Amino acid sequence: MNADLFNFVAGLADDRLVLGHRLSEWCGHAPILEEDIALANIALDLIGQAQNFLKLAGDIEGAGRNEDQLAYFRDPAQFLNLQLVEQPNGDFAFTIARQAIFDCWSVYLLEALSSSSHQELAALCVRAAKEDRYHWKHSSTWVQRLGDGTAESHQRMQSAFDALWSFTPELFQATAAQQKLVAAGLIPNLSSLESQWRKAMNELLEMATLKVPTVGAAAGRPARSQHTAHLAPMLSEMQGLARAFPGAAW
């Protein structure tokens, strides 16, 4: 049971660590200064959440690994993030679409987990949900403006959602391990997440004059155990310093 809970909490952490790192790649490159700061703020929120979840995961595991060891000294195959969040930034529309898909899902997930019987996990989720509600407000604001903006911004926003939609089934793939945690009462039943997320995304896309993409039957792969080719290069950049100078402090 501990291993299942470790994997679940580490998955929450890795989603945020990887997405936070991707967003941090915008620093100094965003379309305008104000958005540069907004994306950096969101990145820092997510990395802070990842730090908390990884620390908790380390405590649950009980093998003496702290958040830094988990973040910097696991290899790509041991990362448990969604494929969605490891996708490269693309253009601004692509980053915003990736963010909106994630934020909407994350708010519902964290709100559900806020009633976990695992008190520490619940407390971290209450705090993180507050941050993610603002992230969702920001990303959905942009989806509306770009979708319902110029012909070019509309087309870019639509292509971004079309390209990313095939990564969305993984959000809702319930694993056997997850079912065990539900049965043990450690996490609430997450089966209503998909319909909540679909409803909110449909409303947003409609307001933004965008079409809801369709996606074929979900591939039968186990959730979170496989990655696209984009994760490894990102991690080697992220982990480079910690591995070259173990224990480096500043």
Next chain:
Amino acid sequence: MSKTEATLNGDSQWPLWEVFVQGPEGEPHSHAGSLHAPDAALALQNARDVYSRRGGVSSIWVVPAKDIIASSSAENGLMFEPMDSKVYRHAQFYKVPRGVKNL
């Protein structure tokens, strides 16, 4: 608020907004700085991200810079100089009579 006011200015920037931030509730909103944003909703979000990230903020106002009517520095002599010679408008001008306990 209108959905999109994303008209470009001559300097190819979005419209300029002035940001006023209130610390603790009850304090006056003070001018914090300015920013560019395509519309009011994003101006407010940008203001939140740029000017409240270190905490301690309870309210933000954003105002389109073009709607602020400012005095002209060329008129400073006319507008403000006469005030400099009116010391009696300062409380310090008045001496407290000896023996007054509750003033």
